[in-house]
Amino acid sequence: MDHDNNMGGELALDRESTDEVVSSGFNVGRAIDNLAHWLPTQAPLKDFIHHNPLHAFQDRGFHEGVLVASRLYGAKPYLDLEVYQQYFREGRISESALERVLLKEGLRAGDKAIREELLRAQNTPAPSGPGAFHQRWFSERGVDLDGQVHRVLFRILSNYLDQGVSIWRMPHAGDTLWNAVARIVDESYLPFPPLSDRQCKRLLKGSPDDAIRFCLERLVGSERHYEAYLFEMLLAHPGWSGMVVMTENNRSLLLPRKVSLRDMVAIELLLEYGFLTRSLGDFEPLVGGAEPVPVPTFSLATKPIPTRIEVLQRIWHEALEWSYYEDLLKALQQTGRMGNRTPKQPKMQAFFCIDDRETSLRRYLEEESDKFETWGVAGFFGVDWLFQSAASGVPTKLCPAPVKPKHLVREVRKVDASDVFRKPKPLQLLHLTPSNTLFRGWLITQVLGLWHALRLAWQVFLPSQSRATDQSLSQIEPLGELQLLREGDQQTEDGLYLGYSMGEMVERVEGVLKSTGCTKDFSDLMVFVSHGASSVNNPYFAAYDCGACSGRPGAANARAIAWMANHPTVREGLRARGIDIPDSCRFLGAFHDTTRDEVTYFNAEELSASHRESFLEFSQIMETALQRNARERCRRFDMVSKDFSPAAANVHVKQRATSIFEPRPELNHATNASCVVARRDLSRGLFLDRRAFLNSYDPATDPSGNILQGILGAVIPVCGGINLEYLFSRIDSTVYGAGTKLPHNVMGLIGVANGTEGDLLTGLPTQMTELHDPVRILIVVEQKPELVLQVLGRNPNLMEWVKNEWVRFACIHPEEKNAYIFEGTEFVPAGIDPAVPLPEATHSEAVFGGSSAPIPVHLIGRTKP
Known part of the structure; x- marks a missing residue:
């Protein structure tokens, strides 16, 4: 499916069926639960924990998941081709890694036409994401609905969820969001447009579900498109939408709030209805009794077909990853053959x-x-x-x-x-x-x-x-x-x-x-x-x-x-x-x-x-x-x-x-790329350029794999979450990342926004990711491959991470000292020659000198400078 065929399209959101039409009435609760699945899950500032921004797609393979998310959110699936091409010219993507990936794709590494395309192809625009309905309010009715609604909605949410910034607390903040807004509108001596208008005020006296159904009928018309309309509405401000879901499901705020996505949706729909009524008077719904002019539909239930540019990006991306993987696995195979190097x-x-x-x-x-x-x-x-x-x-x-x-x-x-x-x-x-x-x-x-x-x-x-x-x-x-x-x-x-x-x-x-x-x-x-x-x-x-x-x-x-x-x-x-x-x-x-x-x-x-x-x-x-x-x-x-x-x-x-x-007080986890679960012998004396998580583990003391199971239960989600948040924030700093820190404003001590009335920003700022090479973390375990397979098979959640390649996984056989990589459903030989010598230095300072560039793995001697 070409990008141009997805831009501005309506989304089929049902994960199992794309043609279902609700005949027994619109189920508000089911729709809200379905929508919440696709929203960001970033916690408030005090509880910020690294996680996979595309957690909703982990049941798919990595490359399929990033393409689906790209269509859904309007994000880049990979780095721009020009960046990969520059990495290749600088030597950060190796020739051997590129050849490995081309062979995996069934292409001849020496084919001049393929090389020419890889080196000269240019990016096409990324998809714009959903927006067909809300774009029509402006193009057909001349109403900038998002601009009017967000200004009021964000102020309501920021004041309601505030954890100590506001001078004046929002009245009734201890009540539910819906009830708090309804009571403010009812008790205020001043107008609260458009919620204080007669029809909105009447709806606020009822339930959120009744308001949602009423507004959707007036705004959309056809029940078939209700859920897609709501999803477009929520994705217009994913930060606030996701924060409401996180606060609803994890009530860890110091000043607790009874917020829910259902209440927020109802209030936002009321704001849309109110502003449209003020601008247009008695208006017709977007769909009405007839179907709208057909718009391209992208379904979450189908597998996206990558464009030619996306295929090239995938090849370059895996070549970037293998340039690092080959270097690390070669080093670990060599140190494994050096015997015991820890002090007796x-x-x-x-x-x-x-x-x-x-x-x-x-x-x-x-x-x-x-x-x-x-x-x-x-x-x-x-x-x-x-x-x-x-x-x-x-x-x-x-x-x-x-x-x-x-x-x-x-x-x-x-x-x-x-x-x-x-x-x-x-x-x-x-x-x-x-x-x-x-x-x-x-x-x-x-x-x-x-x-x-x-x-x-x-x-x-x-x-x-x-x-x-x-x-x-x-x-x-x-x-x-x-x-x-x-x-x-x-x-x-x-x-x-x-x-x-x-x-x-x-x-x-x-x-x-x-x-x-x-x-x-x-x-x-x-x-x-x-x-x-x-x-x-x-x-x-x-x-x-x-x-x-x-x-x-x-x-x-x-x-x-x-x-x-x-x-x-x-x-x-x-x-x-x-x-x-x-x-x-x-x-x-x-x-x-x-x-x-x-x-x-x-x-x-x-x-x-x-x-x-x-x-x-x-x-x-x-x-x-x-x-x-x-x-x-x-x-x-x-x-x-x-x-x-x-x-x-x-x-x-x-x-x-x-x-x-x-x-940039420090660079934090920038450049993280691997996690080694092994005896210290395998990593002692290696210059790893601060790119590796190191977890001590002795395979000889764990014949059952129970110890390894406990380690991987923490290592895979924690290190994988850190790695993927950096990866996606680096790939698209505006959709998955938070952009530059400079215009950031703290909102209610729960998140940051650009300016004072913007959406909450998810992901990491560019100052934390600009030095990061977005490679999936390679988890290397010193253990027999067959035992590791048994361990992963005991925990379906861990196997999902590995089998779908959201993390890459390798083993160093404790007896053979050879490397194996997980492909498909099994470990296969990594095919890396351990005889190629590592670069060596007497001490760490001799490795990096005055360089600020990434440095390959070196073997460090014991002599101090």
Whole structure:
């Protein structure tokens, strides 16, 4: 199907049948449920979690899904051809990868005509998406309906869902959206056009369903087209539509709202009816008693036929992916043949989150000392809980989004910490007093306005390194105490257990240690390093924190798992399960601020004298590694010296974290492309350019695949969601992404919009994605292919991700050391020659030098610079 045959067409929305005509009356509830399936599922700002923007299409193959979404939303399915062609000229798409994809497509790699077309073809315009009905209101009736309706609708939704921005709260916000609007219209002494018009006011006294049916009959006419009309209406503002659905299904707002898509649809239809009545008087519906002039129809139930341009784009896209896949799989095959390269008697050990931003820090730690061993595990460290800090009265979920926690742990302030937790002085609370009255507003402006203006200017031009304005550690008190231990079975009103029993603690610690293969050779000091990110003036703050902690810093989790692992009773339970932690071993919690490249340690003052020496050495090595890590990060920043010393680079990244005008405090997950689930031997000493998630896993300890099943249950949806959000936001920054940050305005603390009256923006801004190569993540597991197939077969949801190729999946056979790639329904040899040598360097700095370009995988020696 050619693009030109889809533009502006009506949509057949039923996923099973495209010809069904409702004969028993329009079912409002069924239609609303069907429409909600296709809307974005981006959570409010405080709960922002990376996800697949095309989740509604995961039951289809990746390439089919992106084409269907392209027709539906008017988005680009791939990068423009010119971008791929430029990548090929720069060497970022390799000749071997292009040949591989051409052979897969049944084409001859040496065919000159094919090469000529690949290198010279140009893009055609992307489809415009649905809009046939609403375009007709303007073209046939001269009414800009969206322009009039959205201005009012967005103000209603923004005020109703507001979480603390509005000076005046919307009246009746505790009621349903429909009832709140109806009561405002009924009680207001001022007109509320067009809802205060006689007919609209009468409809507001009834039910939303009655209003929907009435308006659709007057606006559309034929029931056959009701659902398509509603879908066009909702897709004209997918951000607000999706936010309403998310808020309705996940009532996690701090100021709860009884909002529903049904109420919003009813109010929007009333606004359309009211504005049309004001503009046209008594108007005829778009369809009436007869069918409209036929318009092209695109059905969601049929498989789209790609255009020639889309075929070329698909070839280039897979060639871009395989250029990276070949490089990585070649490296992992070679390191697998090198034998055991981890220290036999490690002096220091640290657990990190699998996050790709921790990959380079782990490399530097191991470069600094060959007695340093690192592990990768999901950053919630197995502690599946709701955490309520001493500074907050609201419990916060600190585990992966799909997990439903059954435990609540509260933090309390120590009695002897009164000097730290002193009561704030009255002047410190001045900003919390009402400041919008005539006198107080004038007084605060005159007294404090000049001072804050000067301070703002100073921060713009000379940002400090102070943590005063960041939030990465704000959820945890420096001297707080976690109420982790539960003696009985006490529960909250919500059925949550208050803390963990000893048996449950044993299970959590055992899960972390066994899943990573860390069951022996414990060093005297072991550190759980959580992570989060500091920034100011950044509405996407949650996207920078730990995905395994539901988009929040994991500091509390690190403290909790360390406390559990240190408890004598927990260790007794572990010994009974075959894990003997010596009494000389001490666990410590820590927090890595990935923006500032700074580590904070928890409860280090409680270490014994014998452990303090180990801790001092650990912290010194960590500090050096952090500085080197900051220097590597700086190579990707524009307008930053590539000749920074490590110490100067560390100062610079701290300033970025506190700079109020900095749109790129860090690059976050930009360039993520792989996840390696394997022993550290496979990735130790590899320069992976901060592109890989690293999850420790020992196939020898998991003959049943049960450990792998648990790992993949978190890795595939979490890493896959991160990867696909970056991928689609990079491919189309206006439909799937949020465009540039510069004109963004925070709306009600739930989302961002361009200006003050725009639709909520979904996806990621260009400042987070502009350096990203949009390749699907390659998950590489060190395990026998037949066992991995069994593991995937136990979980249909995971198999859907892999079989439909929303993530690519490969295995490194633990005995053969060869790579296998999942194709169709099985693993087949990847066909990558492991004998081709990797480029080598003595240390990381020798690899990147002053370059800001992507760098292929290198093998790093042990010699420090």
